Amino acid sequence: MASLYNRAALASILFVGATAEESCPCPETLRIGGVSHGNEADKFWDPVYAAANRAAMDSSVDLDFARYDESSTLTGQGGQEIVDWMVDTIEKMCTGDNTVDGMFSTINDVAVLTALKANCLANGIPTVIINAGGNLAQESGNFLHFIGADDYNTGKDAGEKLLAACPTCQRFYCLDHCGGCTSWTDRCRGFEDAVGDAYGQTIQIDDSSEDAYIASVESVVIGTNGTWGDDVGLLLGTHQSMILFAEALHNKHKKVKLAGVDTSPGLFQVLGDDEWLWGTSQQPYLQGYYPVQMLANTIRMGGQSLQTFNLETGPTFVTEAPEGQALCNSDPFQSCVADDAQKPETVSHLAGDEPSPGARKLASVTTRFVSAALRIFGI
Structure with missing residues (x-):
């Protein structure tokens, strides 16, 4: 009976020792x-x-x-x-x-x-x-x-950078494809403040087709003069369709410099061309x-x-297309999946394998509890 009691007590001690090392319970969903x-x-x-x-x-x-x-x-x-x-x-x-x-x-x-x-x-x-x-x-x-x-700062930073990058540009326009949503309203306001008297206006873009897009810009930039005139700087979104439309606009009017807000696979394909200056990333x-x-x-x-209200994820300027692994890291639209041969093998900690630090710690604690039990109960 004493032996049975001692074994039960030992099991109880070992259970307490083991649970003491367990992590907190999983939080409620x-x-x-x-x-x-x-x-x-x-x-x-x-x-x-x-x-x-x-x-x-x-x-x-x-x-x-x-x-x-x-x-x-x-x-x-x-x-x-x-x-x-x-x-x-x-x-x-x-x-x-x-x-x-x-x-x-x-x-x-x-x-x-x-x-x-x-x-x-x-x-x-x-x-x-x-x-x-x-x-x-x-x-x-x-x-x-x-x-x-911050959308205002994005527009303001872009305006200052575009002014420096295109000293021959006489007018600057902000192309709003978002129908007056707060993001582009603030970006265009910051852009206008940066370029000052050289600001033309905010252009509400019709993105239903390439022709409609070009007509939206031409109706403002050309106006009643009938000609495009001097170099023009445009700030615009970089969605795939916007890139294609802007390229078509440049093919028709060579005196245009394009700067984008955000990035996309389409932007990465055209960065480095003379007409495209940069995109921005907001992560x-x-x-x-x-x-x-x-x-x-x-x-x-x-x-x-956290006590900080504004957690700023951007903007940063992107001036060239990343390559290789950098493309996977920089392009949020691309998913990089490792080949099966490149995936790390699952490591087990069975006999003969190197135990993890946590396993070593638990083993050490368990050993101490067992030693104490043996001394107390004379087992």
């Missing part, structure tokens, strides 16, 4: 919601959504990141249709019986800001803003963070990953995890 003005036709948003899904896997999060269907055109990003959809989505996620634990969103319209304040913040749901609307969010207060590039992957991870940390820690 959180439900985090998100919404953006990036529809499925706009490939810029692909890495944002991919990164958010990756962060959800890493952070034990049930993610509901809504995206407008591809039937909407790029021009529709700033239109009332997508604004109404975003407002409706926000109301559904932040009110009712099944609200999200945390929320993140772009602010491409004041109506979206109002919906976030009235539905999410009013119900105590921590909320992060990404990509667009950082200034509006900061002025309103109570939002946790803005994650993205869309980080704009998807950070909000999910930071909301999860904030909710679980019971308070704001």
Whole structure:
């Protein structure tokens, strides 16, 4: 009987020793919601959504990141249709019986800001803003963070750089393909402030076709003069279709210098040509990953995890196309997958293998408990 008692006591001690070394239990799964003005036709948003899904896997999060269907055109990003959809989505996620634990969103319209304040913040749901609307969010207060590039500074930096790069340019124009959304309104405002008296105007682009795009620019730049005139500098988006349209515009009017906001495979193909000066990067992957991870940390820690409101992911200027592995690292639209032969083999820590530091530590603790038990119970 004594031997049986001693063995039971030893088992109890070993169990306590083992559990003392175990990590904290897995956190309860959180439900985090998100919404953006990036529809499925706009490939810029692909890495944002991919990164958010990756962060959800890493952070034990049930993610509901809504995206407008591809039937909407790029021009529709700033239109009332997508604004109404975003407002409706926000109301559904932040009110009712099944609200999200945390929320993140772009602010491409004041109506979206109002919906976030009235539905999410009013119900105590921590909320992060990404990509667009950082200034509006900061002025309103109570939002946790803005994650993205300041659009006004993006336009201002681009204007200063374009002035220096094109001293022969007499006029500069900002091409807004977004239908007046806050991002391009702020970028064009910064661009105008940088180029000063040489600013022509903001041109609302019709991106429904190449001919419509060219006509949008010509109607303003040529005006009633009937000729293109001196060198002209244009700031524009770099979506694939925009690159093709801008190339067609340059083929027709050689006295044009092009500078892009954001990057894309199409931009990388034309960088280095005389007419293209650069693109800018605002790290869309980080704009998807950070909000999910930071909301999860904030909710679980019971308070704001970082005191900094603006978490700037850009802009940085991209003046040449990366190659090789650098392309995989720099191009958020390309997925780099290792060949099976290049994938590292799974390493086991069975007999004869080198144990991990954690395994060595656990073995050491277990040995000490066993030794103590043997001394106490005389086993």
